[in-house]
Amino acid sequence: MAILHAAKRHPRLLISLSVVALATAGGLFWQAQHRNAPDPALRANTLTELRVMADSGRDDDALAELQRLADKGTPDAQRTLGQVLLARGDSEHALTGVRWLQQAGQAGDADAYAALGKAWLLGSPGLAINYPQAHTALQAAAKTGHTGAAYYLGIQLKNGYGIPADAKAAAHWFEVAARNDEPAALFMLANAYRYGDGVANDDAKALALYRKSADLEYPPAIQAMAMAYQHGEMGLKRDPANYKQELAEAAHALKHPAQQP
Amino acid sequence: MQYKLALTAAAVAASALLAACNSSSSDSSTPSNNTNPSPTPAPQVASGTVAKLALLETTDLHTNVLSYDYFKLAEDKSFGFERVATLIAQARKDFPNTLLLDNGDTIQGTALSDYQAMVSPITCDQTLAIYKAMNAAGYEGGGIGNHEFNYGLPYLSQVTGNRFNVDGQPDPASQKTCAGPKFPQVLANVYSAKTKQPLFQPYTIINKTVTATGPDGKTVSAIVKVGIIGFTPPTILAWDKRWLDGKVYTVGVKEAAEQFIPEMRAKGADVVVVISHGGLDNSTYSPTMENGSYYLSKVAGVDAMLIGHSHQLFPDANSTVPQFNLPGVDKVKGTVNGVPTVMANYWGKNLGVIGLNLAYNNGKWSVDTSKTTVEARSTQNADKSYVAVDPSVSALIAAEHQATINYVKTPVGSTNFRMNSFFADVGDPTAIEVVNLAQADYINTYVKNNLPQYASLPVLSVSAPFKSGFGGGTDYTDVAAGNVAINNAADLYLYPNTIYAVKVSGADIKNWLETAAKRFNQIDPTKTTQQELISSFPGYNFDMFTSKDISYEIDVTKPVGSRIGNLQYKGAPISDSAQFIVATNNYRASGGGNFPGLDGSKTIFASPDANRDVLIAYIKNATNLQRSVHGSDRSWRFTKVATQGAVVFHSAQNALSVAQAAGLSNVSQLQADDGSGKALALYAIDLSK
Structure with missing residues (x-):
């Protein structure tokens, strides 16, 4: 019903939604039996599009469809629904969202634990900060190499939020996230090398990491590069032309900054 | 063909x-x-x-x-x-x-x-x-x-x-x-x-x-x-x-x-x-x-x-x-x-x-x-x-x-005092207070209208002397008394930042200020030789409050990390657990400068608006900036100490009158030209006053 309703107004989703519906209705058996088993990437992309429609588009049909898919018990749909509900901001939606995320996380969905850990670490109008729960969730996801979870675990360890501060462990987790070119993690790892925070001071490494983060349009990193050219820091020569260029890039990137994980 | x-x-x-x-x-x-x-x-x-x-x-x-x-x-x-x-x-x-x-x-x-x-x-x-x-x-x-x-x-x-x-x-x-x-x-x-x-x-x-x-x-x-x-x-x-x-x-x-x-x-x-x-x-x-x-x-x-x-x-x-x-x-x-x-x-x-x-x-x-x-x-x-x-x-x-x-040249307001950063390192707030006032005003309004859960928290603001003489005597913010135009705003606020609000504790504020106080070398009062006051820690990281509501001392005789004393809000000591909202910029709030506790996790509002535009709007609204209201509130002073030898710093030449106008009677000029070839003079500060 919801599929048809949404599809009437958005024809392209009809096809993808039916694939998702088939996949969830038939479950693994269906997938194993059919040569044309639905592509997991297609399914992930369809869930992402439903999330955008339900989130920014406030589309009730998309939300209902996510709810229906989550009810079927697949962790990726449960996680997606949890994220949409959490983003609504109020405590009622947030609590339901947390329950879905927990359910998905328990079924082995690292993205769900990462989203939960971040939500508990940062808090929001609908959800109070809970450092111990954040730590457990972030650890569970970070262990699997999850980029966002590794970054936020690094943040929690760096400043000791609800746990003892551990600069060395923080740098390790920033490094895990930085390996996947996470701009914010590259920036934090650059700071660690520059200020000898949990790792030995190494300006050359710091500079290379700021550069990479800046190339990914992370405004604080572009600004760090601008200041470095302005003042001749981290082994750079003072260079007014490059300073001006980086400053212009920082101004520009602020209109579309690299997103936090 | x-x-x-x-x-x-x-x-x-x-x-x-x-x-x-x-x-x-x-x-x-x-x-x-x-x-x-x-x-x-x-x-x-x-x-x-x-x-x-x-x-x-x-x-x-x-x-x-x-x-x-x-x-x-x-x-x-x-x-x-x-x-x-x-x-x-x-x-x-x-x-x-x-x-x-x-x-x-x-x-x-x-x-x-x-x-x-x-x-x-x-x-x-x-x-x-x-x-x-x-x-x-x-x-x-x-x-x-x-x-x-x-x-x-x-x-x-x-x-x-x-x-x-x-x-x-x-x-x-x-x-x-x-x-x-x-x-x-x-x-x-x-x-x-x-x-x-x-x-x-x-x-x-x-x-x-x-x-x-x-x-x-x-x-x-x-x-x-x-x-x-x-x-x-x-x-x-x-x-x-x-x-x-x-x-x-x-x-x-x-x-x-x-x-x-x-x-x-x-x-x-x-x-x-x-x-x-x-x-x-x-x-x-x-x-x-x-x-x-x-x-x-x-x-x-x-x-x-x-x-x-x-x-x-x-x-x-x-x-x-x-x-x-x-x-x-x-x-x-x-x-x-x-x-x-x-x-x-x-x-x-x-x-x-x-x-x-x-x-x-x-x-x-x-x-x-x-x-x-x-x-x-x-x-x-x-x-x-x-x-x-x-x-x-x-x-x-x-x-x-x-x-x-014409728009860029049009005055957005005027000022009855010269706003400059020649002596910001030793306490002159004239180039910084108007930025802090603008930031605090903007965040205060936003919180009242959009974040009711934080409406009871005090809103403070920090900024730094972004131009503080690194490039020589002309590398300072310096806006003359008179009309203030759009292009002066870039002098008062150098970087293309956007304004962020962070929710921090009293302990976070103390750590923040301790980091900013790395701007100063550790002074040995018993030394009879001349000592340089300013360290290599960049001016753009010397965050400071400039408000009647908050006050603190910086004791430069102490090692880094233990210099901030008498930290008070409205006349009472700030406890470690007290909560505040501080207006700053995206760079600092996201971890720029590696300040402890500032790592992006405390941001409660990441505004898309530029600090510079917030400043322009504030000046337009204030119309006429006055030193008594917008340029004389010092939140911090050096802890008083008598030193055997001179404590010196470098700033723009022929500028002693600027220090005097800001009430910095403990500053004197030692050399009209410090010999660096960078259009700087050598000044001394008497820390006992």
Whole structure:
């Protein structure tokens, strides 16, 4: 019903939604039996599009469809629904969202634990900060190499939020996230090398990491590069032309900054 | 012979570059309109006819119509549409047929764009300056970039001549169609949440009349149907959330392309050109990925891609940019997974040129891919000089240009005191307090209106002397008493930051100030020799409060980390667990300078507004800044200590009167010239006073 309703107004989703519906209705058996088993990437992309429609588009049909898919018990749909509900901001939606995320996380969905850990670490109008729960969730996801979870675990360890501060462990987790070119993690790892925070001071490494983060349009990193050219820091020569260029890039990137994980 | 004549005629026409091209018409199409466009009667084309068509791309122009820097109020030849216009004229001489297309990020980015959008908003019957120039240059199509959304949907609807059917705007039937570009704009992956229909037409098919060569070698006229389809980064939903949330949503660029390109082919498009405002990223595809052009190249039926957004050059054999060194990307030839692709840098520095060789066989045109050429032509010559401007461009927008200059020069207010940072390191707040007042005022208002859960928390603000003499005696903020203009704001606030609010504890504030106090060397009071006060810790990290409400001392005789004393709020000691909101900038709030506890996790409001714009708004509202209100509140002092020897620092020459005007009676001048050759004097501070 919801599929048809949404599809009437958005024809392209009809096809993808039916694939998702088939996949969830038939479950693994269906997938194993059919040569044309639905592509997991297609399914992930369809869930992402439903999330955008339900989130920014406030589309009730998309939300209902996510709810229906989550009810079927697949962790990726449960996680997606949890994220949409959490983003609504109020405590009622947030609590339901947390329950879905927990359910998905328990079924082995690292993205769900990462989203939960971040939500508990940062808090929001609908959800109070809970450092111990954040730590457990972030650890569970970070262990699997999850980029966002590794970054936020690094943040929690760096400043000791609800746990003892551990600069060395923080740098390790920033490094895990930085390996996947996470701009914010590259920036934090650059700071660690520059200020000898949990790792030995190494300006050359710091500079290379700021550069990479800046190339990914992370405004604080572009600004760090601008200041470095302005003042001749981290082994750079003072260079007014490059300073001006980086400053212009920082101004520009602020209109579309690299997103936090 | 006839071919040559045609070329000459084309060249003559092109020399009057800015005469609009009338060689094509376009059939707009939307998904709800599935009927075939009424076909233009096409001239008979014989099999074996060939034609050369060059796609010309500009991207990320950002309203840089002229080679002019509005902040410096001076010419800058390194950018500007008036120079790329000269390259367009040249390309029209080089190719018998050209199709001029823009990639987007067109209407925002300079003081001229702000002037037309916010200061003196253009009326419905007026056309934006950049579109005036583009209309005259004969653009035949354009895409929509992320920056097009920066001023909100009603403005975008107006200036593009659309009537958006979105929440927050009247029903399209009761909207007027305003003046806009005279060329079609396409965008396939942004939808109205209200109608579930694309916000713009997703694609259009241009009936391009081309000069071709028949199988007999004779010059003939023919029509090539060129389909153009546009894409913008789905990340606009985060970047312009305040305008877009609940009103529009995005779909993935790949999904949108897979839906519409077969439609375009079915409607007869001979050639399909993707106008994608995004770079290349080969990480796992997602419908929300920012730079989806790599995956667009893999969608069936794409003949060429005009890309943008990254402010880079492609093709470029020497490029070290990661996105142009991916598998499947040929940075020499200019192909992405075999699809000819160009990215023409930004601000009109370059013109992208894709030369397509078309052949008509079996009743349709196809591209002879073996002969395709891709280049990004530069406005800079080999000898580092720049091509001449096309003078017709500046004539077109002379009034808008002058109005913008007047706006930039217009006083936003005045000050009855000189605001400078010569002695900010030793306590003069004149260059900093107005910034802190503006930031605190802005955040206070925002919290009261939008974050009721924090309304009971005190709002404080920090800023730093960004210009503090590192580059010598002229490297200071210095705004004279009198009128304050827009361009003075850049002196008072150097960096292009946006304003952030963080929620911190009393312990966080103490740690913050301890880090800032690294600005000073540890002074040994028993030393009889002269000691330098200022360390190598940069001035831009010397964050300070300048408010009656908060007070503290810095004891420079103590080691780093234990210098802050007597930290009080409204006369009472600040406990470690007390909660405050502090206004700062995106750099500091996100971990810039590695201040303890500042790591992005405490941000309660990441405003898209620039600290500098917040400052300008504050000065406008205050009208007349007065030292007693806006420039005399010192939150901090040095802990008093008698030293055996002199404690010295360097600052601008002949400036002792500035210190005296700020009430710094403990400062004296030791040497009028410190001998550094940097136009600095040597001053002493008596820490016992």
